[in-house]
Amino acid sequence: MIAGGIPTAKSATFTDQEGAKNYILQEGAPIVVKADGLAAGKGVMVTMTQEEALNAIEELFAQNFGKVVIEEFLTGQEVSVLALTDGLTIRPLIPAQDHKQIGEGDTGANTGGMGAYAPTPLIDHKLSDRITKEILEPTLKELQKRGIDYRGVLYAGLMITPEGDPKTLEFNCRFGDPETQAVLSMLKTPLVDVLLACTQQKLADLPPLEWYEGTAVCVVIAAGGYPNSYEKGKIITGIAEAQTEGITVFHAGTKLVDKTILTDGGRVLGVTSRAVDFQSAIASVYQAVEKIKFEDMYYRRDIGHRIS
Ligand code: GLY
Numbered sequence: 001m002i003a004g005g006i007p008t009a010k011s012a013t014f015t016d017q018e019g020a021k022n023y024i025l026q027e028g029a030p031i032v033v034k035a036d037g038l039a040a041g042k043g044v045m046v047t048m049t050q051e052e053a054l055n056a057i058e059e060l061f062a063q064n065f066g067k068v069v070i071e072e073f074l075t076g077q078e079v080s081v082l083a084l085t086d087g088l089t090i091r092p093l094i095p096a097q098d099h100k101q102i103g104e105g106d107t108g109a110n111t112g113g114m115g116a117y118a119p120t121p122l123i124d125h126k127l128s129d130r131i132t133k134e135i136l137e138p139t140l141k142e143l144q145k146r147g148i149d150y151r152g153v154l155y156a157g158l159m160i161t162p163e164g165d166p167k168t169l170e171f172n173c174r175f176g177d178p179e180t181q182a183v184l185s186m187l188k189t190p191l192v193d194v195l196l197a198c199t200q201q202k203l204a205d206l207p208p209l210e211w212y213e214g215t216a217v218c219v220v221i222a223a224g225g226y227p228n229s230y231e232k233g234k235i236i237t238g239i240a241e242a243q244t245e246g247i248t249v250f251h252a253g254t255k256l257v258d259k260t261i262l263t264d265g266g267r268v269l270g271v272t273s274r275a276v277d278f279q280s281a282i283a284s285v286y287q288a289v290e291k292i293k294f295e296d297m298y299y300r301r302d303i304g305h306r307i308s
Helices: 017-027 050-062 125-145 179-185 191-199 278-289
Strands: 011-014 031-035 044-047 068-072 077-085 090-092 101-103 107-110 115-118 152-160 166-172 215-223 247-251 254-257 260-263 267-275
Touching (some): 017 068, 031 050, 044 107, 050 068, 090 125, 125 166, 179 247, 247 278
Antiparallel strands (some): 031 068, 215 267, 247 267, 254 260
């Protein structure tokens, strides 16, 4: 449960199907049904009808999630703010936006994330300060109040409403994937210095984090069929050719067999470009993606479509 005072969507938590279903009948749709627990980034179902919502409840209980959260449907744009804390101080990293759905135009099933960019222009300095003061710092205070000495990454999943207000959707105690590929590509300060300061409770002593100018964009290449069933073991070519100046190809679902790289998961590679501006990063990341080949590979061609 999120501490009082932190702006969130209206929500209720249930450990029994009947209570959850009654709540849906009372609140109506659209409504959001979430697994309370680790779900590989796929535990959130945005349901547009009561029938879909009731089915989602059955599905989650059938998968042995003993607890579900039912949340108000909010409109706006989702933003991921990853922050680092040493338990005393919290510092936000640059804000990112992911593309959760498999299909172009944000359609189809939810995935772990199909592409991300950072920083997002949706969050200016003023909004970033609000997020720190209204969400991150109160969350750290609440952790302290509960006697939790948390040091590491606090990942706030936020909705920025059409009015420009941040509302908290979720927290994760981990980096986000693929947001991290974009965010850390922009970090100039050595990451190890920052992480060490977190473990030693010396984050307040560090100078401000330094960032490269411009934007980083990550495009995820997935196996055809993902997030449903997909095949593994396809030969991947073109990775070395793709890794030109400014491009890094992060491995996710791959394995090396006799000097050949094979697919070994749903999300296979995260091709990431850092460039002087958003448009250049998008152009160069897709040039790199086109050099990579494997049978049935799939990627979204519209990463960054929310930025005109
Ligand atoms: N990209 C979403 C997540 O890491 O949960």
